[in-house]
Amino acid sequence: MQNGYSNKKQLDVIVVGAGLVGSLEALYLAKRGHRVRLYEFREDIRKTPQARGRSINLALSVRGRRALKDVGLETHMIKEHGIPMTGRRIHNTDGSTYVIPYDANTKQSIYSVGRNYLNGLLLQESEQYGNVERYFNHKLIEANLKKGSLTFLKTDTNETVNVTADLIIGADGAFSAVRKAMMKQPFFDFSQKYIEHGYLELCIPPADNGGFLMPANYLHIWPRGEFMMIALPNQDCSWTVTLFMPFAKFKNLDTEEKLLAFFEKYFPDSIPLIGKQKLVEDFFAVKPSPLVAVKCRPYHVEDKALIIGDAAHAVVPFYGQGMNAGFEDCTLLDQLFQKHHDNLAEILQEFSETRWEDTFAISDLAMYNYIEMRDLVTRPSYKFRKAMDDFIFWLLPNFWVPLYNSVTFSTMPYSLCIKNREWQDRVLKKFLSIVGIGALIGGAVAFKIKYYS
Ligand code: FAD
Incomplete structure (x- = not known):
């Protein structure tokens, strides 16, 4: 034995x-x-x-x-x-991209x-x-x-x-x-709960020279509010692309023209990567799958x-x-x-x-x-909070672990990850209200000095 x-x-x-x-x-x-x-x-x-x-x-x-x-x-x-993925690479509708690292401080990756x-x-x-x-x-x-x-x-x-x-x-x-x-x-x-959104997988093939067509060490996201597309790299330098979207929206894309117009509007930079013909073939080859x-x-x-x-x-x-x-x-x-x-x-x-x-x-x-992935990541409030979290985490790494890091890069019980985040929310709220009150008082004092002295 x-x-x-x-x-x-x-x-x-x-x-x-x-x-x-x-x-x-x-x-x-x-x-x-x-x-x-x-x-x-x-x-x-x-x-x-x-x-x-x-x-x-x-x-x-x-x-x-x-x-x-x-x-x-x-x-x-x-x-x-x-394949290590060091952060989310966000694709805007104009084709430009920017990176949100998963862990700016300790540089950990998901794979x-x-x-x-x-x-x-x-x-x-x-x-x-x-x-x-x-x-x-x-x-x-x-x-x-x-x-x-x-x-x-x-x-x-x-x-x-x-x-x-x-x-x-x-x-x-x-x-x-x-x-x-x-x-x-x-x-x-x-x-059990079925969400109203389903998913469908597409593929970006390897480049002609056998390499990756997009920077490899990221999870690529095309966040579009109500829906999103993501891509994860494969060993053979292809990408598995997953479109998550309400079933009703999938249903509307019932012709080649509608599909291409939809991609032109929301994911234009992905069309040459996937290939027009392959996009149409792959999209209509399977039905979107449910998520439960x-x-x-x-x-x-x-x-x-x-x-x-x-x-x-x-x-x-x-x-x-x-x-x-x-x-x-x-x-x-x-x-x-x-x-x-x-x-x-x-x-x-x-x-x-x-x-x-x-x-x-x-x-x-x-x-x-x-x-968060399909909508919040593009909002200033999310970026501000992420910057605050990253800064305090950098300053006090044992004291302040942001939610994503605690879930993904630690073995903290999931329920504690939520409690930890709720506690951080309370601390930040108090801190910001103190800063806000301080700024108000400071402003009032400065105003008084300027105009009444
Ligand atoms: P399964 O993988 O479903 O395996 C169950 C097995 O049981 C199957 O082989 C099946 O054939 C067999 N089986 C079923 N019924 C019977 C039966 N009656 N008799 C005998 N055998 C049976 N998780 C992550 O951690 N990271 C990710 O990035 C991630 N991405 C995902 C993306 C998508 C689109 C989806 C749908 C899921 C993703 N997941 C991810 C979740 C992950 O796929 C599942 O949590 C994981 O597969 C669960 O493994 P399992 O072995 O419990 O179940």
Whole structure:
């Protein structure tokens, strides 16, 4: 058995879903010496070509990096594959751009990573562990969570398979079948919200000389108030461009002429980069995808089942934290395995009781950040506040961590990030009102001296 856990009882764990979070969780459990069976609905992602319709690249930040470090993959991911993005590069409608650094003081970056690459890497790493078994083309169709029993449909042969385990971990995404089974439990709270905006992915190809057509180390944003377009760099020097917009607006763009006129008006500098023909072809090749946020709790059933990742807390993608939060679930869970010496009842209960507040918080922050990205970033009030935050952060780095930095470059619990921001708002309000009153008094005194003395 691996890593010195040989004196403990080996648990038999089934992880449902070999996406990003399930594959990582399998590694954490394997490192602890448990037997892990990983069941995945789709084919092995390492053998299938990139599917369209799901984000092709993702922003990896500190919480995700910490988890990858725990399983020995951070250095490879960052050094060999990740493309650092040091700030937002804002595109105006006249084609001019300017940069808002993510972290002007300590110069930290987020990293653009390929979804399929990362998922494949995690699965590949699991091959290093003899205690991990992988079953692809297995769709969970029925679950008795209290008994720890599951039924899968083998999608290639149409057979059904019944299995049992000590622990079932549902990492089967926003439309989780494990969560559906949990909903039958009393006191399980659940809500989901589809936002009115959808997204559609386009692509800027590499330059003829094989390089990038835009400065590479930025997350490019075309903020246009009610909607926005963003672009993240890929390893092959192409860009994945994502247009986020109300569905009603997508629907209006139903002809080539309307689409091109729309791009000419709002994103003119992107047309030569994407290419007129490619823009039209790619735009009409797929329908925009919806965005859903899920909140639920508790995350567990007795000592038998747990949901993590999007299955427990799908969030809208505007803070770039969905995967990072899911990876953080795995880290926190591992810490609880350590703390409670693999006692499942205690681990699951504590995870459920402590995690929801932070996942609800990142869900709310992600909703807010859409407004910041598509609209507020262009406003003087946002720029003023960002300058104040950056200045005080530079002056007092341990005392004043701006919201974005606390979410992205620290492991401060998400709910504390919000509380910290609320406290900063109060401090700044007081400070500004004192400065304002001081300026008024000063002005009045100067006026009096000038005209009445
Ligand atoms: P998933 O990735 O959905 O994986 C779930 C897996 O379970 C899948 O492989 C699925 O096939 C499998 N499955 C489903 N049902 C069953 C079943 N019945 N039986 C067996 N298997 C099943 N996050 C970031 O951190 N940074 C970003 O920049 C970012 N950008 C994003 C951009 C967009 C447009 C979107 C939509 C999301 C973005 N996210 C980002 C969020 C991120 O994609 C998710 O949080 C992440 O994929 C969650 O991983 P997961 O493993 O929990 O779920």
